[in-house]
Amino acid sequence: MTETHFWHPQALMSRVKHDETVIDRADGVYVWTEDGHRLLDAVASLWYANIGHGRTEIADAVAAQMRKLETYQTFDRYANRPAIDVCDRVAALAPLGDDAKVFLGAGGSDAIDTAAKLARRYWTAVGKPERHVIVSRERGYHGLHGYGTALGWLAANRAGYGELDPDIVRASATEWRDVEKTFANLGAERIAAFFCEPVIGTGGVYFPGEEYLREVRRLCDEYGVLFVADEVITGFGRLGHWFASERFDLRPDMITFAKGVTSGYMPLGGVITTSAVAEPFWVDGGDVLFKHGVTYAGHAAVCAAALANLDIIEREGLVARVAGLEAPLEAALRPLADLDGVDEVRAGVGLLGAVQLRDVELATKVERQAFADGVLLRRIAEGHILQISPPFTITEEEIGVIADTIAAAVRANA
Helix, strand or coil, X not given: CCCCCCCCCCCCHHHHCCCCCCEEEEEECEEEECCCCEEEECCHHHHCCXXXXXXXXXXXXXXXXXXXXXXXXXXXXXXXXXXXXXXXXXXXXXXXXXCCEXXXXXXXXXXXXXXXXXXXXHHHHCCCCCXXXXXXECCCCCCCCHHHHHHCCCHHHHCCCCCCCCCEEEECCCCHXXXXXXXXXXXXXXXXXXXXXXXXXXCCCECCCHHHHHHHHHHHHHHCCEEEEECCCCCCCCCCCCCHHHHCCCCCCXXXXXXXXXXXXXXXXXXXXXHHHHHHHHCCCCCCCCCCCCCCCCCHHHHHHHHHHHHHHHHCCHHHHHHHHHHHHHHHHXXXXXXXXXXXXXXXXXCCEEEEECCHHHHXXXXXXXXXXXXXXXXXXXXXXXXXCCCCCCCHHHHHHHHHHHHHHHHHHC
């Protein structure tokens, strides 16, 4: 096989350079490889194919926008109508108040870098520059840009880069009293923000429980810390609400989003802020500038895709559909916990699940076996956990196929 020129993200290229799987086309909850092998997409690609694949309505919306204006830069006073409209739409859906603001980027990692910089810039703007420490969580994952890598838990993602940010501290992902101790040890006067995935995604699909979320929100109120809800995965319906922050009454100061806003059809992400966080930068007569932005922020054709995607989610009632599929997904996955080789099954919060196997070797074999049998899975965290996050359009029967395929693969390889 000819050696590829494509340097794959998150890939051991010494192996992958001769082992590419080329996805050629997709429709609904299925994708096909270039050699014609059909696969049920149990992971919605990288958590994002929420409305399913092959929606021509989005392709048409993007093409129409490109015929009119593909895009134009949005720095300083320039804008385009789709960017304005998508910010209005997202602000109205988010549980951050009537005057929320939206800062756009090109994806989730952009959103995390924006939120981290904005948290520190906000405290400087209000005269408290000493508040620069950011607290994240064990098992947390926040993308792989500079701030996201530093905020993340997985040591392998940080290895070899030196100390990216000495003012980032990690606290427990499940024990709120540990977070309380971390806050107390650092001192309220030093902490800028607390970054929290309502359900940890790439770190292994861990839901910390409502008590944890309630208590860390209380601690942020008590210490005056900005609460940043990383909803890159959970936003736009994945938990049966538009945002997990709504489901769990998190009242965040900022929400990072990406993935589901376009269902992956085009790259878009951003940060939604409360009016209080925006105030120092938006106040009439003010002179405080948030010196940040990316070239494709507010890309017109990308925003047209987002608007069409949100139309589909609303028209087809897909958020409610996810709520209805939460119990069937858990019921299908739960029996896998009884199999030899399966350590734990996690499900029951939205259309998210994880099957934790005893080691990486078994998980790799199960993933490969499932692929051969027509189900596309993905290993996450340390490599021994199978991610389950199908498109919202999946049926209960197809959920059963995923569970049955995993069970057969475990039995064959354990």
